[in-house]
Amino acid sequence: MKIVPNRIIIILVVFFLKNTAVFADAGPPPPSSPPPPPGLPVDGGLYILLMLSLCYGIYKLIKLKNIKKASN
Template sequence: MIIQNKKILTSILFVLISFVCVAQSVPEPVDANRPPPPPGLPIDAGVLILAGIGLTYGVSKALKKNKL
């Protein structure tokens, strides 16, 4: 390898190693007195309404397709 290629390869490796070092994160310390975080969003009636609308739309499309 010529010196130019070695310099480019060294520079690329240096940048990649820098990214890996920055990507390491330190987790927060666990506090025994702090309650656990709440669970994710609940699945409410909105999902059932959306499924009903989708079912109605699908049935109407199927009926229109059969009429043609």
Template sequence: MRTIMNKIITVLVVLFSIQGVFANETPPPPSPPVPPGLPIDGGLVILFFLALVSGYYLSKKYISIKKGSL
């Protein structure tokens, strides 16, 4: 009876000690937040006027090509 109890205790001790070996490590700390992107408020008016100018130029170019093909 005593040898069976010793075997059971030995198996339990080994199983519980192995559990600590295979435990996961603590996760790394989270990375710092990403800085905000660059604002486009300062150049928004300039971009708007450039879009108008390029739209005017491309529409005139398209119209002149279309007239030339007729």
């Protein structure tokens, strides 16, 4: 059986890399995270959003009617 030098080098590198993990330090613990911000109200601009969406819907319907009239 022929001994291949590349295999021996690979085996030695893997062996030494595996042993270096034993000496690794865990390090300091991560800092604690700040407390989450308080909840914000959702209904602050809900009526404005509703009115804007209704106006946009009416605008699109009128525009669609005008396009159908022009094509006839």
